[in-house]
Amino acid sequence: MSEDERSGSSDREPAADSESSRTLRALLIERYQDLKSRLARRLGSMEWAEDALQDTYLRLNGREIVGDVRNPAAYLLRSAFHIALNQRRADNRRLDAGEVEALLNLADDAPDAVRVISGRADLERLKQVMAELPPRPRAILLAARLEGLSRQEIAQRFGISVSLVEKELRRAQEHCVVRFKKIRRPE
Numbered sequence: 001m002s003e004d005e006r007s008g009s010s011d012r013e014p015a016a017d018s019e020s021s022r023t024l025r026a027l028l029i030e031r032y033q034d035l036k037s038r039l040a041r042r043l044g045s046m047e048w049a050e051d052a053l054q055d056t057y058l059r060l061n062g063r064e065i066v067g068d069v070r071n072p073a074a075y076l077l078r079s080a081f082h083i084a085l086n087q088r089r090a091d092n093r094r095l096d097a098g099e100v101e102a103l104l105n106l107a108d109d110a111p112d113a114v115r116v117i118s119g120r121a122d123l124e125r126l127k128q129v130m131a132e133l134p135p136r137p138r139a140i141l142l143a144a145r146l147e148g149l150s151r152q153e154i155a156q157r158f159g160i161s162v163s164l165v166e167k168e169l170r171r172a173q174e175h176c177v178v179r180f181k182k183i184r185r186p187e
């Protein structure tokens with residue numbers, strides 16, 4: 001004789017199944033329609049109520065209820081309601097098929113290989129054009145564009161007037177534009 005046969009338990013009824021669990025399952029079956037309609041009013045869906053009650057029944061199967069349940073119907077309703085809320089939260093965290101498809105079809109903002117190569121070539125051309133500038137206009141252009149210094153700060157750095165900074169900056173920029181276009185599209 002096996003241990004299960006001696007203890008009187010069977011495959012259908014686990015040892016943890018208590019009298020309270022059996023009573024609650026029986027009440028759920030007996031008052032199913034009433035519980036379903038009350039739960040559906042709270043949840044706003046008959047389908048959700050049915051699913052929650054079914055899950056409640058399955059969770060009661062084999063679960064030992066600790067202590068006495070004073071109001072079994074309220075206990076079942078509250079348990080089913082919490083199961084439904086947890087299911088809703090889980091569903092809200094999951095993406096639906098349309099959202100997954102949209103994510104898979106997102107455009108890639110990263111530059112492709114041609115853009116990367118073109119950008120590198122442009123950078124090399126710009127370095128070449130900048131190297132053609134005299135030292136002070138090149139330094140003024142770099143201070144204004146790379147460092148973001150104001151005209152006043154550049155003037156103080158080089159000990160020259162703001163108007164001279166503006167003139168040299170304008171000439172350096174014009175030189176770069178003209179030369180860059182010529183190097184980019186050789187005639």
